[in-house]
Amino acid sequence: MSQIAVTLPDGSRRELASGATGLDLAKALSQALARDALCIEVDGQLTDLHLPLKDGATVRLLTFDDPKGVNTFRHSSAHLLAQAVVALFPDAKPTIGPVVDEGFYYDFAHPPFTESDLEKIEAKMRELVKAALPFRRFEVDQATAKTVFADNAFKVELIEGFEEGSSYYTQGDTFKDLCRGPHVQHTGQLKSFKLTKLASAYWRGKPQNPSLQRIYGISFPKKEQLDEHLARLEEQKKRDHRKIGQEMDLFSFQDEGPGFPFWHASGMILQNQILGFWRAEHEALGYHEIKTPMMLNEELWHRSGHYANYKDNMYFTEIDEQGFAVKPMNCPGGLLVYNFKRHSYRELPLKVAELGLVHRHELSGVLHGLFRVRMFTQDDAHIFCTPDQLGPVIEEVLHLVQRFYSAFGFEDVHIELSTRPTEKFIGEIAQWEQAEASLQGTLERMGITYKLNPGDGAFYGPKIDFHIKDCMKRSWQCGTIQLDFNLPNRLGARYVGPDNELHPPLMIHRAIMGSLERFIGILTEHYAGKFPLWLAPVQAMVLPVSDKFLDYGAEVVKKLRAAGLRAKLDERNETLGKKLRDAQLARVNYQLVIGEREADDGTVSVRTRANRQLGTLSVESFVGRCEVEVRERRLPEGE
RNA sequence: GCCAACAUAGCUCAGGGGUAGAGCAGCUGAUUCGUAAUCAGCAGGUCGUGGGUUCAAUUCCCACUGUUGGCUCCA
Known part of the structure; x- marks a missing residue:
């Protein structure tokens, strides 16, 4: 043929x-x-x-436009990296080199590399790119594979784990690597790359295994794509909430409390504004707010099951010779409140909110600004209802969550539904299926697109998770709705039904922000510290052109504060230019310049943070304008 | 917790075995200014903590504390 x-x-x-x-x-x-x-x-x-x-x-050619093409491309980049490392450090043993969300990495058995090694490796990689070495595939049986990679115990271990034969690839005459493939045509295609990070990792992620040196990189077919990516990383660095938090005096971390954020006055304004909005939204839906103690008798945590499952992350202490635990979650305390009196089915659904301060002992190495802390405020709520009420209850929460995110400008919300794990779950399968059908039905009725994660639910119930995308296209899991078939039984929650019998209620845990602290971290990066007026710690700075107008400035600030605006007077003996610059750098929403003209007319000359001149306004009309902007929680535009 | 790097003034950072430096911020004074940095002067540090080496350590070594980047992605 x-x-x-x-x-x-x-x-x-x-x-x-x-x-x-x-x-x-x-x-x-x-x-x-x-x-x-x-x-x-x-x-x-x-x-x-x-x-x-x-x-x-049936065939399909794949380019970088296809996610599978991206995968192949980056995977080949990892092999290019390995080739360069082996060429420069012949003793280095390549292990595995997969593609990750942000590029690729390769792990080597080798003493730690340095930053200057990275540069050398990059240079070698560029050489190999220039050589445009073809990738060639060879299929071999296990025994042959083991001889080919006899000098690399890691590869041999991998080969022994394979069910069938294996394959390897060559890049030119001197380099070969065990690989399932596929690979790109030749190294010349892998033109634009950058090695980004050095790290160490264990062989197969297990601490008892040897420690390997991991080199991270990112690659693209075109230089412009790489540049754009690097610019995005640069932008992320500029927006780092730890940096902005310091500049704006929002919060701090101290050696005396690793992982425990200290909230400064400006940061508390953010917290209080967000919580004010949060409370208003919850009150409108008939939630009750409660507050439960930070420490509870250890015995409760045994009963709730947290001790058995979560004790490594909990803080313990002793009071009057009794063991106590600092709460890592609010639910047991919330259930004690629920159990304090008898409930009728007529009260259901009962919606109980709690802004609970929880402490969790996270490993020291994972702490990261406000994103990973050991103490945070959960915007928790527990909803007690009957299985029949589940649909409408979930629908209400879904609406609430979306309305809440949208107020901060997060319109791109991704939802995931996780169902019963195949093993290790509690409760009846019928109960799970009814609940899952109810969640799924509600999502579908509301026309919400979601991703189904079969088997990913908690052992105690199915859940819906919310992921928001910030303006830099990073995704953050914040909200969650979790059904709990377990805790009401463990702690004996009941309600009296129409049949005058006691029944366990269905319990729903839900949070919108998840962690208030982390949410503020996300907001800080999302807005780059340029908060919308309703959140901004300082909304207006009054700038006298000279200190002759300090008295009038004080008068203006007094009026603004009386109207509920957060205004300050720059009393320093500096030039107007300097004061404007500092107000701008401080990310103050409005700069109000005052001089002789304004003092005479009772006005202010308004300049926005986005560098727009609004002209001269009476203090009253400026206040009116701000009141509308705050009431509507208007988002910053194009800054 | 593990691996690596880092820790110098309030902040950002330079320096280096022999009494510690800049810019910004701060304070004092001059200037009285119209939309992104006025000028001059002053003050400010047990160089993270503890130990070791040395005639001498902030610098070299060790430990601790803290911070940063990693520690799921399987040839």
């Missing part, structure tokens, strides 16, 4: 010479495709372009 035919994604057929490869197909289609194609999908199987095509196959 001298001809084969393949089907292309658009359904058309293409005839090729027998033995033609994916690359031949790409060449036949277009010059650009021959250059940009990274790998090919043949009957749903990813494979290499240099391999012959099967007659009658």
Whole structure:
């Protein structure tokens, strides 16, 4: 047979010479495709372009535009990295080099690398790119594979773990690496890359295994894409909430309390504004707010099951010879309040909110600004209801969550539904299925798109998680709705039904922000510290053109404060330019310049943080304008 | 917790085996200023903590504390 035919994604057929490869197909289609194609999908199987095509196959050429193409590209980049490392450090043993969300990494058995090693490795990689070494695939049986990689115990271990034979790839004459593939055509395609981080990691992630040196990198086909990526990282660094938090005096961390944030006055304004909004939203829906103690008798945590499952993350102490634990969660305390009196079915659904300060002992190495702390405020609520009420209750929470996020400008919300784990779960399967159907039905009725994670639920119930995207396209899991078939039983929660019998209520844990502290961290980076007026710690700075107008300035500030605005007077003996600059750098929403004209007319000259002149306004009309902006919780525009 | 790097003035950072430096912030004074940095002067540090080496340590070594980046992604 001298001809084969393949089907292309658009359904058309293409005839090729027998033995033609994916690359031949790409060449036949277009010059650009021959250059940009990274790998090919043949009957749903990813494979290499240099391999012959099967007659009658359905094929799809993949470029960097396809996520699978990105994967192949970055994976090949990891191999390029390994090749460079081995060339420079012949003793280094490559282990694994997978693709991750932000690029790729490769782990080597080798003493720690230094930053200057990274530069050398990058230079070697560029050399190898220039050489445009082809990737070639070889399939071998296990025994052969073991001889090929006999000098690398890690690879041998991997090979021993494989069910079938294995494959390896060469890049030029001197480098080969065990790999499932596929890979790009040649190293010349892997032009734009950057090694970003050095780290150590354990072989297979287990602390008892040898420690490996991990090198992280990122790569793109085009330099502009790399530059754009690096610019984005730069922007993220500029917006780092730890840096802005320091600049704006929002919070601090002290050696005396690692992982325990100290909230400064400006940061408390953010907290109080957010919580004011939060409370208003909850009150409107008939939530009751409670507050339970930070420390409770250890015996409660045994009964609740937290001791058994969570004690490594809890803080313990002793009071009057009794063991006590600092609460890592609010639910047991909340249930004590629920159990304090008898409840009727007529009270359900009962919605009980708690802004609970919880402490969790996180490993010292994972602490990270406000994003990972050991003490935080959960915007918790527990809803007690009957199974029949589940749908409407969930619908109300979904609306609330979306309204809440949208107030901060988070419109891109991604929702995931996690269902019963296959093993290790409590409760009846029928109960799970009813609840899952109810959650799923509600999501679908509301026309919400969501991702289903079968088996990912907690052992005590299914859950819905909310992920928000910040303006830098980073995703953050914040809100959660978790059904709990466990705790009401463990702690004996009941209500009296219409049948005058006692029944366990269905308990729902839910949070919108998750952690207030972390949410403020996210907001800080999302807004780059340029908070909307309703949140801003300092909303207006009054700037006298000279200290002759300090008295009038004080009068203006007094009026603004009387109207509920957070205003300050810059009393320093500085030039106007200096005061403007400092107010701008302090991210104050409005700069109010006052001089002779304004003092005479009772006005202020208004300049916005976005550097727009609003002209001269009477103090009253400026206040009116701000009141509207605050009431509507208007978001900053184009700053 | 583990691996690595780092810790110098309120902040950002330079320096280096022999009495510690800059810019900004602060204070004092001059200037009285119209939309992103006025000028001059002053003050400010047990160089994270503890130990060791040395005639001498902030600098070199060790430990501790804290911070930073990693520690799920499987050839």
